[in-house]
Amino acid sequence: MIGLSTAWRSGQVKDAKKLLSRFEEIGIKKLELDYRISEETFKEMLPYLKKSFAILSIHNFFPIPNILNEGSGDAFLLSSPDEEERRRAVRHTKKTIKIAQELEAKAVVLHLGKVEMDSKAEKLFLLYGRGKISSFQGKRVIHKLKEERENKKQKYLDAVLRSLSELNKAAQERGILLGVENRFYSHEIPDFKEIGIILEEFKGGAVRYWHDVGHAVVQENLGLLSHRELLENYSPYLVGVHLHGVRGYEDHFAPGQEEDYELIKRYIKPETIKVMEPHSEVSKKELKEGLAFLQSIGIE
Numbered sequence: 001m002i003g004l005s006t007a008w009r010s011g012q013v014k015d016a017k018k019l020l021s022r023f024e025e026i027g028i029k030k031l032e033l034d035y036r037i038s039e040e041t042f043k044e045m046l047p048y049l050k051k052s053f054a055i056l057s058i059h060n061f062f063p064i065p066n067i068l069n070e071g072s073g074d075a076f077l078l079s080s081p082d083e084e085e086r087r088r089a090v091r092h093t094k095k096t097i098k099i100a101q102e103l104e105a106k107a108v109v110l111h112l113g114k115v116e117m118d119s120k121a122e123k124l125f126l127l128y129g130r131g132k133i134s135s136f137q138g139k140r141v142i143h144k145l146k147e148e149r150e151n152k153k154q155k156y157l158d159a160v161l162r163s164l165s166e167l168n169k170a171a172q173e174r175g176i177l178l179g180v181e182n183r184f185y186s187h188e189i190p191d192f193k194e195i196g197i198i199l200e201e202f203k204g205g206a207v208r209y210w211h212d213v214g215h216a217v218v219q220e221n222l223g224l225l226s227h228r229e230l231l232e233n234y235s236p237y238l239v240g241v242h243l244h245g246v247r248g249y250e251d252h253f254a255p256g257q258e259e260d261y262e263l264i265k266r267y268i269k270p271e272t273i274k275v276m277e278p279h280s281e282v283s284k285k286e287l288k289e290g291l292a293f294l295q296s297i298g299i300e
Helices: 016-026 039-052 083-102 121-129 136-152 154-174 192-201 213-221 227-237 261-265 284-296
Strands: 003-005 030-033 054-059 107-110 177-181 207-212 238-243 245-247 250-253 273-276
Touching (some): 083 154, 107 238, 213 250
Parallel strands (some): 003 030, 177 207
C-alpha cells in the first residue's frame, strides 16, 4: 500500500493530534516520518502512531535534534571532511535508526551530503527555461560542472564511505535498511556512478538504493542523467521510492505531472516501500487526485 510522508503537513502543523488527523482525512494509515518533526511533537504523536498508523520509513535526521531550530535532511553532513561534524552526523543518524527499529519501520532514508562547490543550479534553470539545456552552451556548462565535481569529490566520497561503514553495522544490528537517496542538485552525493560505488562497497549489508522520482526527473530535464539508466542499473537494490510530481525543474507536486510512471512501474516490486512526498503547497484535493492516479495505473 502507498504511504504518505509527513512532509506534506509537518512544516505547518505542530500539534500532534491535528497533524495526524490530516493524514486520516486522506484515508492513509501508512507514513514516512520526516525530518521537520520536533522531539516534543514526536513524543505527543507516539500514542496515536502506535494505535492507528504503520510507519514504513523514517527520513534522517529524525526527530529534529535539540541543538537545531529547524530540521533538515542535510542538518549534518555524512560527507564532511571535518571529523567532528562527520561524527555528529553519524551519531544523530544512529538515533534515527534506533527510532526506526522501535517503530518497526523497514528503512531510514539518507541524504549523504555534498561536494563543496557551486551547483550552477540557477544557470541550469535559466538554460532549461530558455529551451537551451541541450544546446552547445548547455552541454558545455554541464561538462564543466561534471569535470569540476569529479576533480573535487574524492575527500567527500571517502568521508561518506567512512560514515556508511559505521551506519551499516548499526543498521544491521537493528534490522533496519538504509536507503541512499538520489539527490536533486548536481553537487550532492551520490551522483550516478557514486550510487554504484556505494552499493558495491556494502553489498550484502544494510545499504540499499532509495529512488526519488522527482529528483530523477528534474536531473534528467536538466541534462544531468538518465532516469531510465538509474532504474535499470540500481533497481535490484531498490528498497523504496518517493513518488511526487515534477514540472520542469520543480518537484514535490502531487503525482501525475511530467513523470513517466509506466517506466517507474516496471521496477517497483511488491515489497518496495512506496511513499508519496508532496510538499505543503499541495492541497488535499490534489493529493487525493494524485493517489487516485497512482492507483489507476496499478501503483498501490
